[in-house]
Amino acid sequence: MQAILFLIVLFSGFVFIYLQQRKQNNPQYFVPLSAWGSTVLIVYLSIIELQNKSFYLGIILALLLLIYLNYKRDKTQLINGLLFNFWFGIFGIYLGFHFFQTRDLIVLGLFILLFMLVLALAIFGMISLIILLYWNSLIVLKREGRSLGNLLTLILAIALSMLLLYNAFIINKIPEYLVYLFAILPFSLGYFATVFLNFATISMIYQLNRPKLKQDFIIVLGAGLLNGEKVTPLLSRRIDTALNFYQRQKQKTGHPLKIIFSGGQGPDEKVSEAFAMKQYALEQGIPEEDLLLEDxxxxxxxxxxxxxxxxxxxxxxxxxxIFSSNNYHIFRAAIFARQNQLRADGIGAKTALYYLPNAFLREFIAIVAVHKKRHFLIIGIAGLFLLFMAVITFLIPQ
Structure with missing residues (x-):
């Protein structure tokens, strides 16, 4: 009976929120629906815990609160991704333990959902990932042209293909000391894959920023221009996101807001990116006195x-x-904002789905470059250890 009541309350709330959001000019579905679902779930699990006179959920929520407070203190720390992933793992263990205690069907459903997610990632596997990367690289190169930035998914696919071939055909046919010596490559890929997972997690969580309609400035980050003088579709999405926020704040609160278009003039551009963005905004009917240029x-x-x-x-x-950029870029942009003592959160413009893998890889490489000493120190220590093991194995063969 409790499970049926839970489902009725949950889906009734979903329908109500969906209908309310549809009435707005800028509907936001994910955050309110997630908030409602989480609230109902916490209440449901709390009732079951009280009935069983247990308190494990309190520990889980306290841990989440600590991680959230650390995230709020500084949203630009990559370790936040690691902490949230750690919490997801703990929550999965809690659900499994909880089910074996209560045999509750809702808890079982959640546990199966998490298990299926992990299983899907496992089934996805190396071969499927390589196929996806090759397929994505062909689409990006066809639609965006050939450049080093657009080759990232292809380069990664080739690297993973070589690793797969090495594990399948070579590793069992070479001396043991060479196995240790070459192990630095899979170790490096595994290490950076872990760092990428943490980066992807915190980047997705950062997308949930919902700044209040009381801003004084919104910065629009520039990008390359079309024919050196017009905004590209990618850049127009950044501007439209900012203009949408500007209009909503103006209508709902009346609080004055200045838009700063930020972008200089490249060697192959006829005007500055800031000037081109301002012209685009003027064409949308934005008053010139609310537009500022950083060129x-x-x-x-x-x-x-x-x-x-x-x-x-x-x-x-x-x-x-606040600042506006494409969704894949706002986390790294927030890091640079904090480095310049600018407390500003980003709002992300949508990006074409096919372009996201390549874009996120590019952002990840840039994030690694920011902390390159730390990452390559870890790789260096591991490399020295593996080299030591290779020398020992060579000198003292088993």
Whole structure:
């Protein structure tokens, strides 16, 4: 009976929230639906725990609260991804233990859902991943052209193919000391795969930013121009996201908001990215007095640095700032904002699905570069250990 009541309350709430969101100009489904589902689930699990006089859910929620508070303190730490992944694992163990205690069907359903997710990742496997990467690389190269940035999924696919061939045909035919020596390659791939998982997790969580409609400035990060003078479809999505927020804040709160278009003029561009973005906004009917130009920057780092100078010139106490970019880019942009003492969260514009794998790989490489000393120190220590083992095995064969 409890399970049936839970499902009725859960789906009734889903329907109500969905209908309410549809009435809005900018409907947001994921966050309110997730919040409702989580709330109902916590209440349901709490009732079962009280009936069984246990308190394990309190420990799980306390751990999640600590991780969340650490995330709120600094959203740009990559370790937050590791902590959230650790919590997901603990929650899965809790569900399994809880089911064996209560035999509750809802708990079983959740446990099976998590298990199927892990199983799907396992079944997906190396071969399926390689096929997907080759397929994605062909689409990206066909639609976006040939460039080093667009070759990342192809390069990764080739690297994984070589590793697969090595494990299948070579590893059993070479001396043991060479196995140790070559082990640095799969170790490096495994290490960076783990770091990528943490990066992907925290990037997806960062997408859930919902800033209040009380901002003073919104920075739009520039990108390359079409024919050196017009905004590209990718850049227009960033601008549209900012303009949508601007219009909603203006309509609902009336709080004044300035839009800073940030982007300099590249060597192959006729005008600055900031100027082209401003012209696009003017065509959408945005008043010119609300548009500011930062046309000196050449990177995300300088986007934030020079935009902060403009913001500081207004001398606003407790200034509130957000920025707009494509969804795959906002986490790294937030890191640069914090490095420039600019407390600003990002709102992400949608990106074509086919482009996301390549884009996320590019962002990941840039994130690794930010902390390259730490990562390559770990790889270096592992490499020295494996080299030592190779020498020992060579000198003292078994």
């Amino acid at each position: 000196l920057s050449t990177s995300t780092q300088t986007n934030m640095a020079f935009s902060k100078q403009i913001i500081d010139s207004y001398n606003i106490d407790h200034v509130k700032v």
